[in-house]
Amino acid sequence: MTAVIDYDAGNIKSVEKALLKLGEQAVITRDREVILNADRVILPGVGAFGAAMEKLRSYGLEEVIHKAVEKGTPFFGICLGLQLLFEGSEESEGVAGLGLLPGKIVRFSEDSGLKIPHIGWNSLKFPRPGRLFAGVPEESYVYFVHSYYLKAEEEAIVTATAEYGELVHASVEKDNIFACQFHPEKSSEVGLTILKNFINIKREEIHAYKKDNSMPGCE
Secondary structure, three states, X not given: OEEEEOOOOOOHHHHHHHHHHOOOOEEEEOOHHHHHOOOEEEEOOOOOHHHHHHHHHHOOHHHHHHHHHHOOXXXXXXXXXXXXOOOEEHHHOOOOOOOOOXXXXXXXXXXXXXXXXXXXXXXXXXXOOOHHHOOOOOOOXXXXXXXXXXXXXXXXXXXXXXXXXXXXXXXXEEOXXXXXXXXXXXXXXXXXXXXXXXXXXXXXXXXXXHHHOOOOOOO
């Protein structure tokens, strides 16, 4: 079962619909026990960084998210959900994010002459292998809607990039945390493949992956 976190931040139904199309049981919830006992968790989202963090905190979900990640549950942030995983955003200066990954969310430069927000299809490049992108060809197109984008502090966690006047860190993964700035649930067959790859990731596989990719002496 996949828990889709409900914190009044949009695109929840489209994520649920995509999961159901893949034959996955999806539960839209903000219940602590349901989230902590789920096989995997998705944090979707559309809207403003500061308002979203306020909602998560008002519903007591910040601590629940940290616990789910700490116990090794596969966790997937989508669009705003990706941004919230990081330390903060230029959209809401002074508001702390979840801080699960190091990095900053910044606004697209007005100097590029490109339309902001970035709305539409863009191709992906894969700087390093990502478990979400198994079976997805490089240069595949996915659907974006955003005015702010990620600059990850650790290049090693970036598994997909896109170009829109700037180099956008479009997807990251680290251990059991996965995230995409684009909307896989709105990205046709490519997006469904990405969601299916996430569904197929098991806790045991993550433990084995962490062990295989750990530095000697750091296990």
